[in-house]
Amino acid sequence: MTPPISPQTLTFWRRGHAVTLDNVPADRTLLEVLREDLHCTGTKEGCGEGDCGACTVVLGEAVGGKLQYKAINSCIRLAHSVQGLAVWTTEDLVSAKGELHPAQEAMVHCHGSQCGFCTPGFVMSLFGMYQNTGGGQGIDRAQAQVELSGNLCRCTGYRPIFDAAQQMGSLPLPAGCGVNEPVVVAALEALGERPAPPADGAYLRPPTLTALLQARASHPKAQVVAGCTDVGLWVTKMHKRFAQVLDVTAAEELRRVETYPYHIAIGAAVSLHEAYAALVSERPPLKTFAQRFAGLPVRNSGTLGGNVANGSPIGDSMPLLIALGASVVLMRWDKKRQAVAHRELKLEDLYTGYRTNVMKADELLCWIKVPRPVDTEFLRVYKISKRFDDDISAVCLAIRMTLDGGRVSTISIGAGGVAATPVRARQTEAALLGQAWNADTVMAAMATLRAEFQPISDMRASAAYRQTVLGNLLQRFWLESQGLQAINLESVSMEALA
Structure with missing residues (x-):
């Protein structure tokens, strides 16, 4: 009913x-x-x-x-x-006299609209960029591509829309169009x-x-x-x-990212965009991965706390946070004591099954605590999807490792898209911990990782593909740890290939 x-x-x-x-x-x-x-x-x-x-x-x-x-x-x-x-x-962007805002005028000048259905959405994303850059100043191609990744067009091929993003800052702002x-x-x-x-x-x-x-x-x-x-x-x-x-998003205490000597604490009301900015400031190599988490409008609305609490097995945040050793703080109002009560647990221990978790009916996930990096850590997170931008992962694998004397001293691996919940690859970690970091160790661990999970086949990938990719990503991690860089699309410049 x-x-x-x-x-x-x-x-x-x-x-x-x-x-x-x-x-x-x-x-x-x-x-x-x-x-x-x-x-x-x-x-x-x-x-x-x-x-x-x-x-x-x-x-x-x-x-x-x-x-x-x-x-x-x-x-x-x-x-x-x-x-x-x-x-x-x-x-709301047009003046009372009918004059267009620079975000709209640039789309006209650059022929950025064809069928026109997607155009209002692009214009509003451009308007957001315009306001956040002090009148569209200094927007380059890369920024335009990142911030417009949440807007899709089936007609123009995007080039004229990126042109509009770069040119709107040079156009006059008519009276009545400004904020x-x-x-x-x-x-x-x-x-x-x-x-x-x-x-x-x-x-x-x-x-x-x-x-x-x-x-x-x-x-x-x-x-x-x-x-x-x-x-x-x-x-x-x-x-x-x-x-x-x-x-939860109006609770003032949960709208902050707090920095402590050994961890940062991300409130449950902090947007994905702001949360990933905090993670990237601590670990710059995460920048590309952060930009691939949906499009900017989704990152502006969604929160890291909501993503974790929802517990989707194909959510990208959880494998990364598991690899980073993150924990969650669950809080509730104790009616008997008339006070706030809380408990903390490792993120991977939050989940009990597909989109189910250990939270009680009166509990809320309020904080995510992420350990700060150490100088010797080697971290990579890989997102495999059909599209580079604005797509859901078929497989997500995050690996954090430190070495001591050529041996694996710490290792944590988080995986998504391979089980009913985001998971930690404990068997593979055990196969690597304390071992010499060499090709033979990696080859053995690849077999362990492929056997550790029994993924399903669905619209995004087959089970066999997912298992194969898991091992391949661990090999890629090994190659990158040896200094090899030009083995992924992120390092390829389209301009250089032209």
Whole structure:
């Protein structure tokens, strides 16, 4: 039986004033609100799963007195998650006189639109880039390719769209097309001073960790969400309905990355984009892998905590975090003690089966603790997918190793896409630990790794392919540890091949 859906008032900032909508169900998407309630049909629905980018809009949030911009997929973003934020759609960029914003004008000049269906989404991603670079300054081809990887086009071949990204900064900004940031920040701060939704409302978004844990204890059956990049799919593809939603992203304590002498702690409300930036700052070789985790709009919405808690066997974060020795902190509100209680466990011990875990009904995953690097570690993470950008892995393998006197002194291996959960390759680690790091050791370990898991065949790869690739990736790790570099696509320059 479908549970009754209780509506709730939603307020956000758009076009210079607060937009208030009554009776918005907790599980209604932002795209539905924009297209059906506000008739903003410039924002398109393409895939309905955050892959194509046709639905891209830009959100603005006041942080420390400044405006932060994020391009996100509105098709899988729950509408109430933008409570108190600013929202821009493609209709909002044109001046009152009909003059185009540089992001739009550049697409015209560079012939970046053909059938036009994807164009609004590209324009909004360009607008996000424009605002985040101080007027589109200094955008090169590489940055354009990375930040537009979440927008797909079947017509133009992308070259003119990349041209537009590079050229929009040189175009004049017509009067009325710019963002008056002080005015918007003041408006958003005023919205934040309005009375909070009721504690037993349909969409709960508590502003503190204590309030969040108390809400979880009071509403253990509420659907927990962070960036909605998976739960949104349950709404659009599986047609699930949620009578009550608990959003973790407003809890101020969980919106931070904290640095300690031996680890960093990533809050459950930290976006994937910001979380990976923190990981890359500690370990620069992770940069390419971080950019291949979906497209930027997904990374802007989704959180590392949500990715880990969801526990998909093909999620890319978990193999890496397992290899890094990460742990998770689970927290709950102890009603008897009237205090916060917590426990910590290794990330690989969180999962009990396919998308199941050890968390109790009143617990939330609140922190991910990642050990800081040591000078002697050698780390690689490999993502194998059909597309280089914006695709789900068939196999993901992460390996972290240190050597002492030519022998393996520490080794940790995380794997995804080969079992019902993200897993640690314990048998292969045991085969390598203490052994001389040479070709014979690696060959024996390759056989162990291929035999350690029994993957399934599905639309992304066959079981035999996955097992073969696992061993091949360990051999690739060996070759890279010996200094060989030109053995993967990441090191190939298309310009050099031209």
